[in-house]
Amino acid sequence: MTEFVWRWRVTLMASIVGVVAAIMRFSSLGYPQALVFDEVFYARGAYSLMTLGYEGDWGGDNQDFANGDVSQLSTDADYVVHPNVGKLMISWGMEMFGPSAYGWRFMSAVVGVLTVLMIAFIARHLLRSTLWGAVAGLFLAVEGEHIVLSRTALLDIFLTFFVVAAMGLLVVDHHVTRRTLVRQSVAERERLGLGEGSLIPGRGPSLGIRWWRLAAIATFGLSISVKWNGLYFAAAFLVLSVIWDWYERRMLGWENWFGAGLVRAIPAFLATIVIMPLVYLASWIPWFRSDNSWGRHWAEDNPGEGLTWLPDSLNSLVHYHSQMWEFHRGLDSPHNYESNPWGWPLQIRPTAFYFEDVTDVDCGAERCVSAIHSIGHPLIWWVGAAVLLYALWRIVRHRDMLALTVTTGYLAAWLPWLPFAHRTIFTFYTVTMAPFLVLMVVWAMKRLAQPDRLRGAWWKPGVVICLVYVAAVLIVAGFFTPLWTGEPVPFRYWQLHMWLPSWV
Structure with missing residues (x-):
């Protein structure tokens, strides 16, 4: 009976989260029938890879391609500055649905939905709660940056997908490894006749080939094969996996826990410097x-x-x-929507992907516009900035391993960009932060609703605060959805969304 209830809850969680994510990403996916922002590079590059096998140079007007005219593709090579994997995945959608807006955005929407589901399951495991996993998945399903990039043929959503997938594989590796360590620790204590609180001599068991971690390394290689900044995530999470090993061995009482974790990290390091370059090189086939x-x-x-x-x-x-x-x-040409990464946690200067007056649709006003802004969900991002400070305090003051786990991806997506604040960079890069932002926020919500002092029991004031916050997140998501999907709205309605002067 317990197993049936468990499966029912997990199925319900995945169904609700998946349906909401799919609706937000696939609804009117082919609108607008135009190359939105940098789709001009990646959609056309993907079509070129699909037809020529390499990226050829394009002539003509961008709208010609959007209208289905691909005759401007020449056999002259085009100089591109990103690897192939993301563009190859974009081309799979066009293989199925042709060179249409729906076709070149299809795979972005697919991996967007899959990323939402992965975050729901990762949160469920880390927080040991199907309910909190559902909240995490729901939050990412309605998060603005992630929605916009899931509906656009840009590379960053594919980078996000592979990074989250790699983290998920490391979480599985940690789970499998911990079970083995616990089992062998108990057996060793019994063999040596040691009490529960006494140290176990030695380094602990050798765990053999860790296939889940090898799979994560290969997946990080795929993330780098989309955009090079996948390297930051690979470094951060693979170091985190070593810290997990140290932590588990220490908590289980192995005397030489540090040396054991360090020795076991050497094969992982050697595998990384072999597997990741090979995966990256294969992407250039x-x-x-x-x-x-x-x-x-x-x-x-x-x-x-x-x-x-x-x-x-x-x-x-x-x-x-x-x-x-x-x-x-040397990318430092001025751009209207360039942003300083110091402002990313508060979404100070979001990117306007598309803005056009609409004359063929009656929106009930004199002036109608279609706008797509990669504005992160304000209530999630602004609360998340405060949660980050709390999580860092927990890490420093209490050595909170879960706080470290939920903040690693956020920091890996953000901190490496700070030295490049002078460059032409954009807030939509924060789509890679969004899944880990959600993990942080939901982790904090659980600590509020189920504080440690109550040992898992619910604190009613915290529950009320969390329920009100979830309701507010959903209401604001509904309010901003037209600006994430490009739905034609009255110009006045668009103005109501410009909460900060820097958003205009």
């Missing part, structure tokens, strides 16, 4: 297979230059990457 891709024969055309000890194809790829690096390092 389309580039290797095509004679016409950008810079493919640079080494042959420039004998004696570059890393001559490498095969010509790899030497050419290394040179291409040096060009990409220089592009990113």
Whole structure:
């Protein structure tokens, strides 16, 4: 009976969260029938990869492609500055539905829904509660940054998907590892006749090949194959997995817990420096297979230059990457919607993806507009900024491992950008922060509604506060949905959403 109830709750959680996420992401997905913001690069690049096998140069007007005219694609190579995996995934949607707005956005919506479901299950495991897992999934399902990027053919949603998937694999690895450590710790205590509170001599058991962690490493390789900043997440979470090992061995009473965790980290490090580069290199197979891709024969055309000890194809790829690096390092052209990363936690300067006057739809007003703004859900982001400070205090003051776990992804998505505040960067990059923001907020909600002092029991004032907050989140999500989906609205209604002067 208990198992039936457990399965029923989990199924209900996944169903509700998945349906809400799908509605928010697939409803009117093909609108507007236009290249929104940087779709001009990635949707067209994806179509080129699908048809030519490499990214060719485009001529003509952007709207020609949006209208289904792909005749402007030339066989001349285009210089692009991001790896292929995200664009290849965008192309899968066009393989199924053609070069239409729905087609090039389809896979973004799919991975967006999958990311919501993964966060629900990750939160459920970390917080040991199906209810709180449902709240986390629901919050990400209605979070603005994640909705907008799930409805747009940009790369960042695919980066987010792989990072969350890799974290989920590490969480599974931690769960499996901990069960083994607990079992072997009990057996060793019994063998040595030790009391429950006494230290166990030695480093503890060797855990063999940790397949879940290897899968996470490969998945981090895929995230880097979408955008290079997947490296930040790989470094942060793989270090976190070592900290988990130290923590578990120490809590279970192994005397040499630090040395044990360090020794076990060496194979993981060696696997990382082998698997991740191989996965990344494999993502460039389309580039290797095509004679016409950008810079493919640079080494042959420039004998004696570059890393001559490498095969010509790899030497050419290394040179291409040096060009990409220089592009990113020097990207400081002024842009209307560039933002300072110090303001990201409060969504100070969100990105306007699309804004057009609409004349063929009656919205009940004299002026109708269709606008898409990647504004993060204000109530989630603003509360999350306060929760971050609380979580950091918990980490420093109480060495709270769960607080460290729920903040790692948020900090890995944010802190590396702070030294580059002078560059042309955008708030929509925070879509990678959104899943971990939700984990932080729901972690804090649980601590409020079920404080430690009550040992899992509910504190009624905290429950009321959480219920009011959930209701407010859903109401505000409904209010902002037209600005996340581009639904035509009266211009005055659009103005009501500009809560900060910097949002205009």
